[in-house]
Amino acid sequence: MKHLPSSWKSERLIISDVKPFEIVELQKLYDTSRYIQEWDGQENDINYVKNCIEQGNLPPGGILANYRIQSIRTLEGNQTIGMLSVYHGYPAEHVLYLEFLYIRNVVQKQRYGQEMMSALTNQLTILGYDEIRINVALKNWPALRFWFRSGFSQIGGIYGDEKHSSNNFANIELIKKL
Template sequence: MKQIPTAWNSERLFISDLKESEIFDIQSIVDTSNYVQEWDGRDHEPNYVRTCFEEGNLPPGGKMENYRIQTIRTNEENKSIGVLSLYHGYPMEDSVYLEFLYIHSEIQKQGYGQEMMQALNRLFSELGYKEIRINVALKNWPALRFWTKSGFDQISGIYGDREHSDNTFANMELIKTFKKHDV
């Protein structure tokens, strides 16, 4: 199975495998996403980036060699602005699971997320993948808008609590399939 390169570019961004020396800086970026906890019910993970670097965030039966965590930087200033975490080959060999894609809260709404998705769409399609999947909290309306705008137009399931309340949570798995014109 082909995997994304260890380093690659989009128009304004440089994306590369996370280095151990970057863990602290990238964790501080991830920490700016803590507001999402009120929508997904998960606890803050102060060592999320280190755990991903050392053990991966793997699906059931997953292998570390299929996992990748990458730093997102601006080409111009070489400033770290985000993180990409994904797994090649889940739930099917021709699928990519986006475990986490996040741009620092201070620079969201500048088109970096959409640029990342356009570049990833091209890259995954060129590598022969047929679909991308992502899990989104139902209460995370900004993310639901982002992912549907990015072409995730299929729902494979809804998981979690059955009743809505302030203390209940559910997620939806979204899928984007590639068509020939996506390349």
């Protein structure tokens, strides 16, 4: 199974493996995404980026060699605007699991997310992948809209609490066929 390159580009972005010197900056970026906890019920991980580099955020039976965390920067100005973490080969060999994708709030609505997903889809098609999967909090309506617009039109499953309340949470696994 082939993996995403350690560095690749889209029209306005460069995506590359996270280097140790980027940990602090990317952790601050990750911390700005924590408004999502009201939708997913997760606690803020103050060492998320460091842990991802050192041990990955792996699926059951996963291995670190198949995990990758990458920064997303603008080609013009080299500004860090986001990050991407993926697992190659879960739940099947030719499936990429998108563990986390986040674009900085202040640059959302500038089509960086759509550009990122288009470039990722192109990369994965070249590498021979069949599909991309992502797990999204059901309460995260902006993300659900984004992923649907990005071609994630199949449902792999719904997981979590069965009843709705402010203290209950559930996720939906979305699938994009390539």
